Amino acid sequence: MVTGDEGVVVPLRVDTERREDAVVLRAAGDVDSYTAPLLRDRLAAAFTDAKSGGLPVVLDLSGVDLFASSGLSVLVDYHVLGVDRGTPLRLVAPAGSVLRALRATTLNEVLELYFNLAEALATS
Numbered sequence: 001m002v003t004g005d006e007g008v009v010v011p012l013r014v015d016t017e018r019r020e021d022a023v024v025l026r027a028a029g030d031v032d033s034y035t036a037p038l039l040r041d042r043l044a045a046a047f048t049d050a051k052s053g054g055l056p057v058v059l060d061l062s063g064v065d066l067f068a069s070s071g072l073s074v075l076v077d078y079h080v081l082g083v084d085r086g087t088p089l090r091l092v093a094p095a096g097s098v099l100r101a102l103r104a105t106t107l108n109e110v111l112e113l114y115f116n117l118a119e120a121l122a123t124s
Helices: 036-053 069-085 096-104 117-122
Strands: 012-018 023-031 057-067 089-092 112-114
Touching (some): 057 069, 057 117
């Protein structure tokens, strides 16, 4: 759980930043069956924005405390969409429940993973 803009505690917060080199999303909180639709909506908007500028989408999950299977499903869907559209999805997942979930499902071998935002943005 994280605190939202108005000081209200929310289960998941996803902030988006359009940069010259990427569309960056920063997620914080819990990704589960309740919050995965929010992550899906934010990724949909980011992919639309990224496609118009020919940019990659970078999803920083380093602030995520809990990452359930519903979150994995969202990542797979947007990885496939990115491959189809030529819009790379890069994930920042340095440790914790996100990295454990990706390794347990071997998605760490399929998805583009980085240990920090700088590395994900430096990839050409």
